Amino acid sequence: MIFESTRLKEQFPELYGFVLMDPMRLDSFYQFNAKGMDLLTRFTQTDDGDRVCREGIAIPITNIDEGDYSITIRDSQSPGLDQPPHALSKGWIIGTETGKLIFTGLGYLIHWDPNHTHHVHIQVPPGWYQVNLSGYRLDEDSSGDDGLYDFALTPSSHKPAFTANMATLLGLFCDKGNCQ
Numbered sequence: 123m124i125f126e127s128t129r130l131k132e133q134f135p136e137l138y139g140f141v142l143m144d145p146m147r148l149d150s151f152y153q154f155n156a157k158g159m160d161l162l163t164r165f166t167q168t169d170d171g172d173r174v175c176r177e178g179i180a181i182p183i184t185n186i187d188e189g190d191y192s193i194t195i196r197d198s199q200s201p202g203l204d205q206p207p208h209a210l211s212k213g214w215i216i217g218t219e220t221g222k223l224i225f226t227g228l229g230y231l232i233h234w235d236p237n238h239t240h241h242v243h244i245q246v247p248p249g250w251y252q253v254n255l256s257g258y259r260l261d262e263d264s265s266g267d268d269g270l271y272d273f274a275l276t277p278s279s280h281k282p283a284f285t286a287n288m289a290t291l292l293g294l295f296c297d298k299g300n301c302q
Contacts, residue, residue, distance in 0.1 A: 124197045124199050124200060125196075125197050125246050125247055127194055127195065127196035127197070127200050128193075128194065128195045128196070128244050129192060129193070129194050130192065130193040130194075130225065130242055131190075131192050131267060132190045132191075132192075132267060133190065133191045133192070133193050133225075133227070133242075133267075134188075134189075134190060134191075134227060135183075135186040135187075135188070135189075135191065135227055135228070136226075136227025136228055136229030136230060136240075137162070137227065137228040137229040137232075138184065138185055138186050138187075138188070138228065139182060139183055139184040139185065139186055139227065139228035140182070140183045140186070140191075140193070140225065140226065140227055140228065140271070141180050141181065141182045141183070141225070141226060141227075141228060141231065142180065142181045142195065142216065142223055142224070142225050142244075142273055143174075143179060143180035143181070143216075143223065143224055144178075144179055144180075144216065144217065144218040144219075144220075144222070144223055144224075145222065145223075145224050145236040146218070146219065146220055146222065147177075147178075147179045147217065147218065147219070148161075148174065148179050148180065148236075149236070151170075151173075151174060151177070151179055156234055156236075157234060157235060157236065158233060158234065158235070159233075159234050160231075160232050160233065160234075161231040161232075161234045162228060162229075162231040162232050163232075165180075165182075165231065172288065175214070175284065175286070175288060176284045178215035178216050178217040178250065178281065178282075178284065179216070179217075180216075181214045181216055181253060181255065181273070182228070183255065183257075183271055183292050184228070184292070185291060185292070185293045186292070186293055186294070187268070187293060187294065187295040189267070189268035189269070189295075190267045190268060191267050191268060191269050191270060191271060192260070192267045192269070192270040192271075193225060193270070193271050193272075193273070194270065194271075194272045194273065195223075195225065195244050195246070195273045195275070196272070196273070196274060196275065197274075197275055197276075197277070198254070198274040198275060198276040202256070202272055202274060203256075203258055203270065203272065205258065207256035207257055207258055207272075208257050208258055208259050208269075208294050209256065209257035209290075209291065209292045209293070209294060210254070210255070210256050210257070210290075211254070211255045211256075211286055211287065211290040211292060212254045212255075212285070212286065213252075213254075213283075213284065213285030213286035213287070214252075214253035214254070214255060214284070214286045215250065215251065215252055215253060215281065215282045215283075215284050215286075216250075216251050216253055216275070217249070217250045217251070217281060218246065218248055218249070219248055220248060221245055221246050221247055221248040221249075222243060222244075222245060223243070223244040223245075223246060224236065224241045224242070224243060224244070225241070225242045225244055226238070226240060226241045226242065227240070246275065247277070249277055249278070249279075250277070250278040250279075250280060250281050250282060251275040251276060251277055251278060251282075252275075252276045252278055252282040253273055253274065253275050253276070254273075254274045254276075255271065255272070255273055255274075255292065256271070256272045256274065257269060257270070257271050257272075257292050257293075257294050258270045258271075258272070258294070259294050259295070268294070268295070269294040269295070271292070
């Protein structure tokens, strides 16, 4: 079943990154006490970040240059950009029992509130997905955004194996100096 694609424009990478996540599964991961926590510190200074990725709770994009970005979240059967990506990371997974996902900047993880007004709520059919993440530089004449990140979700009847390389750099403008 192909679901309708979501395209977000003018998304700013708070603290140089973004995250797509299932807020219900995230809260369950923290025994229903995630609200108010500094999740960014937990994700970067403990093994929690690796665990939520491997469990299919969250997919981060880090080390992104400042600027505005378009984001697409789509069924992998829906058409994507007709050009090779500048950055590619395969093997991510995400699962959702409710179909409700959140897309947000990393800075909003510092004092986590799943109802923050800066979060974008995305609806997909409940279930498991294998996810490929692609990054594209955009032609300055065609968009006000600097780049586009595309989450291509492939439905799965069961939890897929997590095979992503979490060290893959997804910055699109490393020549500007922020990619590490």
